[in-house]
Amino acid sequence: MRQMPLPLTRDLVLIGGGHTHALVLRKWAMNPLPGARLTLINPGPTAPYSGMLPGFVAGHYSRDQLDIDLVRLAHSANARLIIGSATGIDPDSSTIQIDTHPPVGFDICSVDVGITSDMPALPGxxxxxxxxxxxxxxxxxxxxxxxxxxxxxxxxxxxxxxxxxxxxxxxxxxxxxxxxxxxxxxxxxxxxxxxxxxxxxxxxxxxxxxxxxxxxxxxxxxxxxxxxxxxxxxxxxxxxxxxAAGARPYPWLADTGLKTQDGFLTVNDHLQTSDPRLFAVGDCAHMTHAPRPKAGVYAVRQAPVLTHNLVSSLSGGPLKAYIPQKDYLKLISLGKKSALGDRFGLTFTGPWVWDWKDRIDRKFMWQFNDLPKMPAPALPYPRAKGVTQAMGPKPLCGGCGAKLGRDALSNALATLKPAQRTDITPLPGDDAALLHTGGARQVFTTDHLRSFWSDPAVMARIATHHALGDIWAMGADPQAATLSITLPRLSDPLAQRTLTEILTAVQTILQDAGADIVGGHSTLGDELTIGLAVTGLCDRDPITLNGAKPGNALILTKPIGTGVIMAALMSGKARGADVAGALDAMQHGQKTAAGLLRDAAQAMTDLTGFGIAGHTQNICTASGLSASLILDAIPLLPGALDLSESGQHSSLYANNRAGFSHIPDTPQTRLLFDPQTGGGLLAAVPADAAEHLVKTLRQNGHPHSAIIGHLHAGPVGQVSIT
Missing domain, CATH: 3.50.50.60 (FAD/NAD(P)-binding domain)
Incomplete structure (x- = not known):
């Protein structure tokens, strides 16, 4: 019997991506604690390094050089990253409130949110x-x-x-x-x-x-x-x-009920607050045992002690004391590439001091670029023939990148017998079925996603919008949904926390769409998967794939590139800001777009696993037409083209590319075969209405909407590019 993964039994939450927590994450990546689930909460996908800020302001460093990429760092540490700002901690319920996310539970927590130099007391x-x-x-x-x-x-x-x-x-x-x-x-x-x-x-x-x-x-x-x-x-x-004066703590820290001094969380020599489950480090903490000025050097040197004490608190070991040095080397930038040094009463200046400071800063930042990588386990030997080929050259993607290939799917579906019930209208090629119940027309669909992001609430939002796409694409109004959820092996408290986050996220989106959760099923397995079966009501004939007309314009409501960006995340090649942009796009619902397109669309689908070329071909095949896509008009997510140029692609790419040998192979054309998760709507509309529709879409929350091609008579199912 194969060894099941160890269950996760304790939640460790790091609030803030400050210098100390960044170093903790790197150390965790090299030696994680089995059974602990690590979460990082930060307002953005990156965290700027304060030591290089004067150099950035002066123009010596680029903006990218200033930032620690928390997405890559969290991925290396197998930690979930929640992009949002903590707004409160409730020690009584062991929960953390976040502005973008359902509350998150913790067993052990550390705070490293820095300070603000905002001056609300100064009018204006x-x-x-x-x-x-x-x-x-x-x-x-x-x-x-x-x-x-x-x-x-x-x-x-x-x-x-x-x-x-x-x-x-x-x-x-x-x-x-x-x-x-x-x-x-x-x-x-x-x-x-x-x-x-x-x-x-x-x-x-x-x-x-x-x-x-x-x-x-x-x-x-x-x-x-x-x-x-x-x-x-x-x-x-x-x-x-x-x-740059009046540095102060964030006001919400004083509302936690923890002991503070002037609003800063007080900590003992173990870096614990008045609640021993909660630690605080960096500028937001006041060390009662050894008060010191706010300086990054203390935050950096707290990291080994904090890492040890967090692991010990989770596993039941002894804690270490942090004893800060009495003085530290101050290296102060002088604007140009010169600096002043100060320590023990000595003062020294010159370009060589800048060079020294520059080497220290670059060395600190380099450790977050040169991240540890876990080696892939060796394949067993002997093994059955074909295992290597079936695994492919890269790990299996999540989301729609994990879908079955088109040929295997269509060949399997071809073995099914025709529907036997008279209250079901067959819709060949469409993702939803049309049911007739007591005079009402109801569309019914199901979708299921394998996780590609470690935050269950984000995956729940993406899966819900993804499943609703089929309902919106057919011009229906969402009605009800059942859920099918597989959680990784967790203790009961962690399973309850995770399921609560998922259900809260799903219900919020469904109720905004006018639908409700009516049931579901949950189980434990190797990894997180979330699926929804959704019904929708039609007060008119549904919009299907087979209604397009020659001369129709093709409108796309979202940029593409989610597949290549998330595949690059798995290999550690994606920029954190680009990953955050892709996640935002996948969580952007299509309710408004569907309402604006409903009356004009003659055929419509949501863009998912087969990519823009495959879904355009589906419309063409069902409608007996061909299509020409305007390559430069197709909106792209930031980073998608750069990653394609560097050779990144989804594990489903080769399947999607098959059958399109007439389309030349360039970094830009490869994105036509990029599988999308939670993609936009692809609508065939009368050409004379297209520009007005795009303008209206852009004015109503879909700024990347574009006319990306046209349909015309020709070889059925042929897709070409111009």
């Missing part, structure tokens, strides 16, 4: 300034500003080290772009007061050389558009205003 700041933290939104807004043209004026509120670094970096960046720049640095007390006198003097001299105007002992009353109003009645004009 929220509306007219950009806080320097969190780093992600700040970096994006600065990138857009510095790439503008003409003279520029910038103001930074806060004369600490962070504000000084930003001021000089901004000055250097604008000078490099030959933009006349005015840089103001404003502090209500004495700037750089936390540094030794010698280092503070060196930084003041460097600011003067970079034409930064320093305003000290200067109180601000309020902000208005492009204006800072001072207490003495004067004003400072600035096109870009940021705040």
């Amino acid at each position: 700041f929220t509306d007219h300034a950009v806080p320097a933290k969190p780093l992600g939104p700040f970096a994006a807004k600065w990138d857009a500003f510095r790439n503008g043209g003409g003279p520029a004026s910038v103001a930074i509120i806060g004369g600490g080290v962070a504000g000084v670094e930003l001021a000089m970096a901004m000055s250097h960046a604008l000078q490099k772009r030959n933009r006349p720049a005015t840089i103001h640095l404003i502090d209500n007390a004495t700037a750089l007061s936390a540094l030794p006198t010698k280092s503070a003097h060196a930084l003041r001299k460097a600011m003067t050389a970079q034409n930064v105007t320093l305003h000290e002992q200067t109180a601000i009353t309020h902000l208005s558009a492009n204006t800072i109003h001072l207490q003495d009645g004067t004003t400072i004009k600035a096109d870009f205003i940021t705040g």
Whole structure:
């Protein structure tokens, strides 16, 4: 008997993708704890590294170089990544509230959410300034500003080290772009007061050389558009205003019921909060046993101790103490490729200090690019003939990439006898059946997805939208659904948590569509799969594949590329931002699009496993037509073409490609055979109505809608490209 996978029995949840948690994930990837399910919650698919922020602001690093790719990191650690912001922790119910997701349960939890430099107490700041933290939104807004043209004026509120670094970096960046720049640095007390006198003097001299105007002992009353109003009645004009002072914890931390100091979670020498199941690290934590300033060096050095203590808490082992060093090396960027170093009262500056800092920063980031890979288990020997060929050259994809090939499916369906009931209308080639019940017309369909993303709630949303696609494509209104769910082997508490997340996600989408869950079946197995059988009611003849007319335009409501992006995720080749974009697209429902297309569509289908070429061919075959696709008009998900050019493709690609040898093989044409999960609607509409429909679709939540081709008389089922 083969060994079943070990059941998952404990939930470890990391809130925030800060430096400490990033290192924990990397260590976990090399040595995971059997039986523990690891979850990371973060607002985005990446986390910026604060050490390289001044270099990015100055233009020495690209935006991509600034970011830790949490999607690749979580995938390497076999952790589920929930893209959303935690909004609360309830220790009594052991749950975490998230703005984009059903509540998540935990047994052990760690918080590493950093801090914010937002200044809500300063009137007008929220509306007219950009806080320097969190780093992600700040970096994006600065990138857009510095790439503008003409003279520029910038103001930074806060004369600490962070504000000084930003001021000089901004000055250097604008000078490099030959933009006349005015840089103001404003502090209500004495700037750089936390540094030794010698280092503070060196930084003041460097600011003067970079034409930064320093305003000290200067109180601000309020902000208005492009204006800072001072207490003495004067004003400072600035096109870009940021705040690097008043770093504060996120307000929701104080609402958890955990002990805090000035809003920061207090932790002991084991990095535990007042609830021993909850840990906190990085800038959001206050170490009561050894208070220290907020600095990334402490977060980095907390990682080995936190990893040990999380594993010990889950497995019943002893905890280690974290003892921070009393002083640390400060390397401060001077805008250009020069830096200042400070430690133990010594001050040193020059390009060599920048080179030193650059090597340290690049080494830190490199470890998240060079991720550990688990070797694939060797095939047994001896083995039956054909095993290697059946497995194929790459792992089986999930979602629609795991569908049976077209030939095998159609050949198997051909062995079925015709329907024997008179209340069933055969619809050859369509994915839903038409039933007649007491005078009502009802469409009935089923769909099932093998998981390709480790978050059950996201997979539930995708599976639900995917199954509803068949109902929307036939012009019906969703009515009821039953679920078929296979969970991986879990303890009862984890199974209940997981099933609750899935049911909550499914019910939310179904009820928005006007339908309800009416039953289902659940079981345990090797991996997560989610399926739905859905009914819909038609108050008119259903829209089928066989109603298209010569001259019809083909409209597609979503970009394509989910298959290649998720296949690249499995091999560690996809960018996290591109994966997040694909997931968003798959969770974008088609209710509005279906309503707009219903009256005009003469044939319609949802784009799924056979790719755009295969589904276009299905319409052509059923309607006795041929089609020409406009290759450059087909909308693509970000990253899809780059991945295709690099040789990435879904495990279903070869099956979808068969039979289209007349279409040339290029990176762009390969995407015609990319299997889609939760894809858009493909509708054949009268040509004279197509442009208006596309405009209306784009104005109503489907911005990528496009006319991608036309149908015409010709060899039945032939699909060509122009």
